Amino acid sequence: MRPLTVIGFLGSTLDAAKFGPSRWNKWRPSVALTMHEDLRVDRFVMLHGEGHSRLAEFVAEDIASVSPETQVVRQVMTLTDPWDFEEVYGALLDFARSYPFDPEAEDYLIHITTGTHVAQICLFLLTEANYLPGKLLQTQPAKLADSGGAPGRWTVIDLDLSRYDSISTRFAVDRAAGASFLKSGIETRNAAFNTMIDEIEQVAIRSRAPVLLMGPTGAGKSQLARRIHELKRVKRQVKGPFVEVNCATLKGDSAMSALFGHKRGAFTGATSDRPGLLRTADTGMLFLDEIGELGLDEQAMILRAIEEKRFLPVGADREVASDFQLIAGTNRDLAACVTQGTFREDLYARLNLWTFALPGLAERREDIEPNLDYELDRYAEREGDRVTFNREARDRYLAFATGADAPWPGNFRDLAASVTRMATFSPKGRIDVAGVDAEIARLRRLWPDASAGQGDDGLAALLSAEALEALDPFDRVQLAHVVATCRASRSLSAAGRTLFAASRTQRASTNDADRLRKYLTRFGLEWSALAEG
Structure with missing residues (x-):
């Protein structure tokens, strides 16, 4: 067996007891964890403040008496306020970075029964992030009230969720449901499209950065943007509305007003304040479809609104704030537009973090x-x-x-x-x-x-449609040319002479009309019908 090290706080309340034989009638977590026959603790790193040095010494002596093989390492951790999350997390992070962990040579358990609730939460977070490369150890007293100083029970919690079949299965189902949600429940079969939707689902849940959806008109950009918003609402990541605008409809001076709003009297006809689409999308999602149609001035203001969450309405002398998430859609090649000077390079760089190209039908x-x-x-x-x-x-x-x-x-x-x-x-x-x-x-x-x-x-x-579907493209092109020639000719023979002009010179006798009639019959066509046409 590899050596086992336990790291945990000294319990200033749970580990305290009267100095006398009666202390053994009380369950004390730090002492009890070294008393289990099925849990050999080779080293116990006891974290405590300077004010609890005497208690730490006393507990260490009791551990030595019940488990001589356990080395107790007292680690003083001075905390001004043990309930201050930032201070406790910072102190534990410093400890984790300085401790000489060797996961290849020994195992680690992080005891989370003792310490303040803030300390327990911080230990959990640092273990989950692998700053503390171990598993969580939870201990508790025996159920019977008269159990005295029995060691109680211990449980190891492994934060590798893939090891738990039921949790892993549930996550897989949830992820599949998320992808299916983005596809409106459609059981799509295109492998590349399904992979792309899986990626979009991960980005939607884990990122607040702008998303750029590229693809031809009608490829489903607008519907996908709506589903992304609905998914983020289900995950409680946005609470505001979904605001959609087709930028191709925003022209001239009205574009600024529609996007950023205006103050009353800002221009002729501005009889009242207008919030604008960006403010309407506050705490929600803004979908700018066909963003390549925006003018350069509007693009500059959109970029600042994305980066700083602030912008200036038309006619206003004070900025307003709006915290929205952006999805942009386009059927243009924005990289080419940047080269042509019709799209800002800095805005394109900001949008190009998460870019997905939707294929046509x-x-x-x-x-x-x-x-x-x-x-x-x-x-x-x-x-x-x-x-x-x-x-x-x-x-x-x-x-x-x-x-x-x-x-x-x-x-x-x-x-x-x-x-x-x-x-x-x-x-x-x-x-x-x-x-x-x-x-x-x-x-x-x-x-x-x-x-x-x-x-x-x-x-x-x-x-008929069925007959057309049965035609190879090669045969269709040939038949279309034959039909056009027949309609342009005075007779079946004249059409034959035109169509077989090269091959007829190589034959001693020719019957172009019969040859053409047999060709048309293959497709259920007659010369008379073509002549009438």
Whole structure:
């Protein structure tokens, strides 16, 4: 067994007793901890003030009589006020830094039964922070009143929470719940996104520094910012409101007034005082979406408000204070904006401590299905009407939504609007294949760059959504060119001669019309339909 050292305060009340044989009828913590048969104490470092030197000497003699193998090391610690937290913590910290700990060679227990409550708290904090590299030791008298001078009981408390299965499990559940909370309960599947949310959850709980959310319009920056605020409220880290503003809407002189407030009479039309968004967010959270749209003057004042929690309202001669936490959002490359001179370098440096880039929906296609269910739930909550897909319709919509031809330029806003339209056009509560096909056609019209960047190739009017989804991008480009050539030609033969101009010169006999007709038949198309088109 490795040597064991116990560190603890002398109990000026609990360890005191009359000088005589009757003292052994009283439970005295410092003496009793050396009397346990199953706890061998090799060294006892006894902390005490100068005023208790006589008691310390007396207790040391009693320890020597019951446990000769225990070396008592008396450590004088003079405290002007043993109930002053700052003084006690500082004195114990100095002791911890100067003591020659050797965790590789011996074990340490920190006795927290004696001493003032302030001393016990400080011992706990220093042990938890590993300044005192040991475990906590708690002792107590025996339960029976007639136990006399029995040593009582002792318990070791290990502050490594990972060793406690139930606590560790609970922390894991709480952490998962926090991440799920930020994702609005959506069971997302994209590994990179889930990792990022885990990081944001840790930052939200452990940091008050500004957070910068980057990503395209509709990627979910605003909703994530709201969830961060709600999470911090649950953790009692903020108590104020969530204040959101789109900086793109703040233009000209009104921007200063909206952000920082103004005094009555500051300018024409200022008929009353206005607190401004920064003061409204006091003790809460301010979300400045599209912060890259702010002017340089507003950026300078925002930077000072972040760093000093103070700013000057328009027309005021006295600063006001507001202690808010900032989340900024942007779809711009702020580093490029700094290079161009449209964004302050010092503000960017202040925001760039915690920067997270939210991917667009097209980069998270595996997350479309769980978000589809989420949007259906939102529709039911909003409209009071539960709408679902039938199996074939759901499969067809997901095949389209997760395919390469669906660019989702508006990201989650596009998806939410799409679900709302399908649900609205399904009065019986079931979205069917016809409803999905109509919505896919509608999305193709709304997305000018759909079909892998080919624009409106006209095929949506000729083929079903299912047939379009079955086409490889290579085949789609080829078919679109054939259809365009047919529509520009006077006859099937003329179209064939144009399309097969090179290969027909290498054949003795040609039948371009028949060759073209067979190609169109593969896709269920006829020349007559194209000619009419």
